[in-house]
Amino acid sequence: RMDQGEKKLSSVDRTPLHTEYVKSKLNLEGKDEVRKLKLFMKYIGVYGADARISGFSGYICELLIINMGDFHRTIEAFAAMRGKLVIGDPENTESFDSPAIVIDPTDKTRNAAAAISVENLSRMKLCSRLYLNGKMPEYVQSNGQRKDAKDRGTNLRVFRIKKPDIMDDILYPQVMRFKNAIWEIMERNDLRPVSWEVCVKDHIDVIIESENKAVPALKIHQGPPVDEPSSLDFYNKWINMKISRGPYILGDRIYVDLIRQQKSIGDVVREGLKKVNIGKNIDDQKEAMEIFDPYDTGKDSCALDLFLSKFIFRAHPPEKTSRNTRSS
Structure with missing residues (x-):
């Protein structure tokens, strides 16, 4: 005993x-x-x-x-x-x-x-x-009526991969890692994600709402405070580079404005996920990942249903x- x-x-x-x-x-x-x-x-x-x-x-x-x-x-x-x-x-x-x-x-x-x-x-x-x-x-209880997210003025993308036949307790942490990886990639590229939902049924659906549908062409690159010795290094690095504007001072910091290639949400996420392992049971599904706008394509998603009915209860x-x- x-x-x-x-x-x-x-x-x-x-x-x-x-x-x-x-x-x-x-x-x-x-x-x-x-x-x-x-x-x-x-x-x-x-x-x-x-x-x-x-x-x-x-x-x-x-x-x-x-x-x-x-x-x-x-x-x-x-x-x-x-x-x-x-x-x-x-x-x-x-x-x-x-x-x-x-x-x-x-x-x-x-x-x-x-x-x-x-x-x-x-x-x-x-x-x-x-x-x-x-x-x-x-x-x-849901009243069964599907709400519309178009009037929110945002962008919705569903990221869908195949669901492996494994236990939920093994699968769900990997699903959340998948969602977190996409969210972080979108944040880093100024796509400004604002909300998300996850649903696992016949497949794994992650839906993410964002303010931007493509990487903005303009990136404001913040440098160090002018009081810091590294501000001079920042100036010397960018003064002869091809940039949109600057270097310039705003408040107590030095900045430059950069122009970058505009990429779609799908392109940015696919490229970013190549550098991330999202879990041993689902990582091999990244290349076959389907990305779609549920409204433009008319495709259904249980993640969209959860997103639209999000409520305390x-x-x-x-x-x-x-x-x-x-x-x-």
Whole structure:
């Protein structure tokens, strides 16, 4: 039999220890409070610690009730919370840098809440405040009507690659690396990305909204402050170069204006991704990546549906008792 804190544990090893700990701390009423909390989290879309959700696990729900007392106190705690969720002795919590830190009582070196994203922690805080103020919607469901993003005055591109047949917990971190790589490439090239969404079904779709649809011809290149000795090096480097304007001074810095080749979003992203490994299971799909404007082409994308319906609450039919979970 393995004892608590005996050695570094695998998830399989931890399960019986978690079960034993929870049984020792929760009576029947406590278990009912856990069910209420899970139901609330499912309703707002933050329940599930897998990589696809990045939310609250069942074990975290149990630890929250054990530490807070009941469902209502837990909701009050999230409603009043500022910054990180932290449960545990400072000597154990200080070594972690995550949005949520809940020290596993069966393994003091483990943050049981490591899977929780800052977005889902934020969603839990706001929804707790809405709940306490009686502002939670009775029914959260998409009305099935497709909105139009054309009036936003921005550009939408879907980046689609083939989905490998692997587990979600292995796939989703690579999908997010894929999205992050595209976002960073677009930022570096002044395409000014502003929003994104990801969807994984038959294939992997990443949709990114940007202010620019091509690399701007003009690039304002900022040099060092004039007070710095390197300002002279900057001047000497650019004075005889083919540039649009400058060198010139604005405020306390030296600048030059450059003219560069205009490239489309697709060209820039394809070129940039050649230098990035997006994950061992999907990196070989980069060359076959499809890039399209969903409006110009008329092609459908589940990522576009998610993008257009983005809301605090994730659309789903709630369970009947979800509005009756408040304990006295």
